[in-house]
Amino acid sequence: MNKMLQKGAVIAALACVILIALYMVSGVIDDRQKYRDTAVQSIEASYAGPQVLIGPVLVRPYVQTTEITETSDKGVKRTSVRKQELSATSFPRELDMRGSLLPSERRHGLYKVEVYELQGHLKGEFDVVDPKTEGSVVWGEPYLALSVTDVRGIIGTPRVMVNGVEETMLQGAPATTGWQPNLRIPLHGVSSMKGHLDFYLDLNLAGTETLSMAPVGDANRLELRSVWRSPLFAGQFLPRTRDVASDGFQAVWEVSSLASGTQAQLEANPVKPIDLMSVSLTTLLDPYSLSSRATKYGILFVVITFGGFFIFELIKQLPIHPVQYLLLGLGLAIFFLLLVSFSERVAFGTAYLLASAACIVLLTFYLSYVLRSTTRGLGFGAMLTSLYAAIYGLLISEDNALVLGSLMLFCLLSAVMFATREVDWYREASEGLQVSQDRTPTAPPPHPS
Known part of the structure; x- marks a missing residue:
């Protein structure tokens, strides 16, 4: 060689x-x-994790009593009474959310983790239609059901108005079909559930890095503003319009129930993965x-x-x-x-x-x-x-x-x-x-x- x-x-x-x-x-x-990643998990454990907002959805529980007549082999008729605890679920005809996403950072040693505070304003309308029932029906107390991934992120007391009457948000709600909400708004001040119901909700919600919202209405509009300069839009729906500049971003989602399977996914048992509109506060140059x-x-x-x-x-x-x-x-x-x-x-x-x-x-x-x-x-x-x-x-x-x-x-x-x-x-x-x-x-x- x-x-x-x-x-x-x-x-x-x-x-x-x-x-x-x-x-x-x-x-x-x-x-x-x-x-x-460990630092991010530590911040989430002591602050609030990525947030997913689902709802509100109108739930009207009721007890249906029916008489069933059965005939035995010997021709003897026997009547029994069957009671069923059911609920009627109504999704918003229109759901509109507008909010500002205020970013900040938390430190864990050398590591910086991006967090945010959402100042959100939700409003919408329901068309209240009675379900098909049998026998006699006794209606329970109706409520609006919501879900956020981490309730520790709720800042202050949300302000809720339903048909012009102020209501109170509480923790916990019974499962509706396959969906398990963790917040409810009892409708004490609603005298009649016939026809039309509108609501307004002010909600301040803190979270880490990612915010998502489910398009549960027939017509959904989500508008977000923030001073964050490098958002990552994800989920099943991208914004219809977006403007990302050096002073922040503005994005608008418009999603119809014809294009989304969210309502069927919430009613499925077990619940299927839910379609979401999402935005993440990502670092422009991740080191x-x-x-x-x-x-x-x-x-x-x-x-x-x-x-x-x-x-x-x-x-x-x-x-x-x-x-x-x-x-x-x-x-x-x-x-x-x-x-x-x-x-x-x-x-x-x-x-x-x-x-x-x-x-x-x-x-x-x-x-x-x-x-x-x-x-x-x-x-x-x-x-x-x-x-x-x-x-x-x-x-x-x-x-x-x-x-x-x-x-x-x-x-x-x-x-x-x-x-x-x-x-x-x-x-x-x-x-x-x-x-x-x-x-x-x-x-x-x-x-x-």
Whole structure:
């Protein structure tokens, strides 16, 4: 095996060692992400978790008494009385919610968790229709049933008006078919349940990161405003209109029961997964996900840098020791560890700038001695600066990551082809790598006397 192939095998082995180091750094990032998830769970346990608001739904319990006549085999008739406890459920004809989402943050050690307070105003109308009944019916006390995921998030006392009469919200409600509400509004002041019923509800609700609402009405409208600049709209329905700007967002959902299966899902037994309209307060540049993505580009750092060194060594005939390759690779790997550690303290962009600047300065200083030229060291430093800048562009531009990455790889390949366009690979393979240094000529042997 000639010297060039031997050197290439050694460099490949060193690259594998650096990739192992990158894998270990990736494990550190995963661990930090788990610690952050634990912090979120801790905040949820002491504050309030993600909230899902369902309702209100009008429930009218009643007892139905029917007489059943049965004839035995001997022709004897026997009459029995059967009582059934049932409930009539009515969904809003119109359901309108408007609210402001006030974000803030809670800390758990180094970790920040986004929480919110919803200042919501709900109003709607019911068309009250009696169900088909048999026998005699005794109606119980009607109530509006609601559900929130975590009742600890209810701030103050909600204000409820039903048909112009103020009512009180209480905890707990019996199951209605398959759905289990945990809040109820007894309708003490409603004298008649015939025809029409309207309600108004002021509700302040705190939660962590995500707010969802079920479109239980025949016609549903949800309008939210917030100063949060990077919302994530999810659930089964996206907003019909949304405006996301530097000063916050405004979104409007309009969902019909014709497009939603929420009413049938609530009446099913057991309850099926419910269609929701959701928004989450996400971080625009999540440090852990971006750091994890950055490590996936680590192999690109190693291949480009080691390849550049090898080509430089080949063209300039300047030998570089494998230990120097190894130290260079470790310098590249330590960047990702610095990145995730800095990003826990400062914004991701600032952390990326600090980590990349530290590594570029260190490697440029070291390469000036390895390559025996300050100019050459600065040249490789400029290459590393361009590479770090390109990777940052890929990280913050998910929509254009593929096209930007493809163009970057094309440019790198073009640069390699241009730099090696005059290399005689057959000659290099047969002669191996030579040292381009002025050597003192060997003195000829003395002539025999």
